Structure formats: C-alpha cells, structure tokens
Amino acid sequence: MKQGHNKGSKHNQKVEEFRVNERIELLPYLLEVLSNRSRNSVKSMLTRGQVLVDNQIQTLHNLQLAPGQLVTIRKYKIVEKTEFKGITILHEDEDIIVINKESGLLSIASEKEKQLTAYRQLMNHVKHQNPKNRIYIVHRLDRDTSGVMMFAKNEKTKKKLQDNWKDTVNERKYVALVEGKVQKLEGTISSWLVEGKNHKVYSKQHAPDGKHAVTHYKVLQSNSKYSLLEVELETGRKNQIRVHMQDLGHSIVGDKKYGSKSNPIGRLGLHAQVLAFTHPTTKKSLKFMTEIPKVFFGTSK
Template sequence: MTAKAKGQAAVKSYSIIEPAELLPFLLSVITNKGRNSVKSLLTRGQVSVNGKPITRHNFQLHPGQTVTIDQEKQVQAKEMTLLTIVHEDDDLIIIQKDAGLLSIATGEDNELTAYRQLMEHVRLTNPRNRIYVVHRLDRDTSGVMMFAKSEAIQQKLQNTWKETVKERSYVALVEGAVKKAEGTISSWLKETSTLKMYSSPHEGDGLHAITHYKLIQANRHFSLLEVQLETGRKNQIRVHMADIGHPIAGDKKYGAETKAVGRLGLHARVLSFVHPTSGELLTFESAIPKTFLKYTAPAPTN
C-alpha cells in the first residue's frame, strides 16, 4: 500500500508513502469504479495533490504528498447558449442543440457555435483539451448531436459510422397532407455551384441517399413524419421531402412556402450507437418540439 486514507465518503485524502504515478495510484485506491470513471475524476478536476488540482495521468507522486479526491466538487462551467450537455465521458460529449446555433464556424472567428462553446468547456480542466466534430446538424435543425474528445475516437466513429450507429432518426414537420403512411426515398444527390443539393435524374450520378419515413400525424396543412436515415448526405432529408412534394416547413431553400414555426421544421430526435471504447449501446432521445405537434394536430371532429 502506498498511502494512508482518511476522510468522508465523498472526500478522501491519502498520504503518499511510496513513489507512484497518479492514475495507477488512483486505480489502486478506488476499487468501486472502472478505469474510465477514475479518469473522469481527473478530467473534471476532482483530484488534487497538496491542494492543487491535477489532471495529468502520469503526474509523479512522492512520499509526503497528500492526494485528495473530492467526488462532489463541481467544475465552474460557463453557461451554455442554445445547447445542453446530456452526456459526457472520457471519449464523447452528447448535446441537445437548439435551432439557430451553428454546429461549427462558417468562417467568421466570432461566430457562436456548439464547437466553440464545447472547446471552452473541456479546457476548463486542461488548456490542452480539444473536441472533434463527428457529424453536423444544420443551423436551424435542433436535436441530439455527438462530438469526440480525441482525434482517434473521431476517426474511429467516422470510419465505422454505418456499423456503430444503430439508429439515427429525425422528426420532420412538412407542408401538406402526406397521404402515404410510410415510404422510402432513394436518389443520387449532387451539389450546384451555389451549394444547393438536388437529386440527379440519372441513376449512379452523385452520392446515393436513402431516406425512410413514417407518418406520425397530419391535418390538411401539415404532416409530422418520423424519418430514418440509411445514409447521411448533406441536406438529404430536406431534398427528399421536397422531392415527394412536401418540403420541410420553413425551408425556403428547398421550396417551402410557409414559416409556421419560425424555424426549420427538422429535429434530430434519436441517436443510438455502440460506444467506441466500452462497446456499450447508448441511446439518446430528445422530445418532439411542441410546436411540431401543435401544427400537425388533427382537426377536431364533431
């Protein structure tokens, strides 16, 4: 044993007796948590040596030093704008993004983005920490979104995306009454010089895109659809909804005539995937926006 322990359950201090590296030492004294959970204590600044928070795994401990673990210590995070962190571990951050927030910058340094806010968040515990983009949501699309905390995890997720992601579903508020209760749209998407996507009339000309949809509810003016992506192409849902004559509400770029909800009628509702490190199946679900339900409520019957 390299230390003597003292303290309450939530805050424990250890007097170092023998030299050791910090992470192996913590793993030896915290026996009721897994390796990732112990590493998270470091990441969150909940471990200090002689009163100073330490986040380095290989920090060298010496006899006479005191290691304190405070599992109730809260990191003073800056308040987030238009996003909420719903899950965070050593490898990933999952957020709920509101409509109106860019995922990443489009060129201007002072733009408010999810990426920029999360970068500031992870650097609270270590100035060298970074986050990495795994996938994107359009500015006016709300819902569940994932970021990686290392380049290795980003690459692993992107290289195995089709196998890793078990469900990626959206809800779409579209114009008009969709008559068919469910359907599949398949086309080859291309991009114009003005960055607008479209379905090519020629098979094999562009990137193959497949979208499945099911009708949730509808009235004469709007329909609410559950949309499952088999492929993840740029603006795929927006193009495919326009292709079947039911553009997404508020999507002027792809032919919408209404501004019913004052935003794009698209919401990333479910993201279910196998964790790249633990292998655990994680599922994150976000509620359907109330305005989407309101605008598609069936007309009352007498």
C-alpha cells in the same frame, strides 16, 4: 521573499510556487517575485485567473498576504467555465460528448459566425477541465435543425467513429414538420444527391458523380395543411432529408431553400430526435432521445 520558490509541474500543469514570508499586498509581491515581467504583464495574469493564493484564484491587486501563505502562478491562461447557449450536454465521458442542440445555433464556425457555435462552446468546456483538451467534429446538424449531436474528445475516437459510422450508428431518427397532407402513410425515397456551385443539393435519379441517399418516413399525424413525419436515415448525406421531402412534394416548413412556402413555427421544422450507437471504446450500446418540439405537434394536429 523568494523563499520556497519552486518551478515545476503540479497536476500535470506548469506552475511556479512562492511561499510568503512577510505581510504585503498581492500585486507588489508578484512584481517582486516576477521581476523579469512588466507591470502590465503581471496585472494581466491576475485578470486572467492565473494567480492562486492557498489554491484559490485571486484577482484583487491589493489582497493582503500573510507569512506562510502559498502563491501559485499558472503558466497558462485560464479558460472561463462555459455558460452554454443553445446546447445541453446529455452525456460526457473520456471519449465522447453528446448534446441536444437548439435550432439557430451553428454546429461549427462559418464565414459570418466564428464564436457562438456548438463546437466553440464545447472546446471551451473541455479546456476548462484541462487546457490541453480538445474536441473533434464527427457529424453535423444544419444551423436551423435541432436535436442530438455527438462530438469526439480525441483524434483516435474521431477516426473510429468516422471510419465506422455506418456500423457504429444503430439508429438515427428525425421528426420533420412538412407542408401539406402526406397521403401515403409510410414510404422510402431513394436518389443520388449532387451539390451545386451555390451549395444547394440537387436530387437525381441517376448521377455518376452523386452520392446515393436513402430516407424512410412514416406519418405520425397530419391535417389538411401540415404533416408530422418520423424520418429514418439509411445514409447520412448533406441536406438529405430536406431534399427528399421536396422530392416527396412536401417541403419542410420554413425551408425556403428547398421549396417551402410557409413557416408557421418560426424555425425550420426538422429535429434530430434519436441517436443510438455502439460506444467506440466501451462497445456498450447507448441511445439518446430528445423531446419533439411541442410546436411541431400543435401545427400538425
């Protein structure tokens, strides 16, 4: 029955192949050709999608095999195709993935949430294509900030992007829904940001131990209660926009941590709308723009 047994590599993946030479059910056949494995181990391989018959994944224990059929056993666990929750892929190539992340989804794992993150979902996605694939964090968006975010697909690209972030990124725009009517239609906020022991970021006019942060803003529309701003980052510091809006005297709605007293939209009023950059490998200019959440407009009319 082990006629045609072939250990080796198929499409760069370790596999074992067996050619069937008599009618038999799949599980008994596997138990015979994999006599060095336990019954539970073989059943687990079936469940995980590691067994293919004529190049089709099969999980039925009693599947009837016929002479001449090819049984392939993959040496790795198959990762199920990802059903994305809270992310949409805008662009993917050999080096990068660009996504639109919804508010409420973590970029990467935290103490409390390790599974449902943008990072974990994208890792599953690339591993489905090839189990050796990985993704790498380049920058982050806060859990409750929505919008455009980029990941690298190899360490070389990650290093290129992080080492040359300021020169690579040509445009990074957000929209912020803030409390109150912003009187000055456009302006710039500049300060030094220092992170405290409680992970809250503080803004200071001069701080040798702080990081210089510069934020430009422009009013898109406003009423007596709320203003919608276009915000452009000159620097990319942790919580920069949130802290600088508090400095301006107009905290982002839903941002209790930085002074907000209202939340008419049921989420943080911050959205990463535009990310434009030079591709680290092809050197082409790419620009990704997402829609401003409609609830932002409705509140600030």
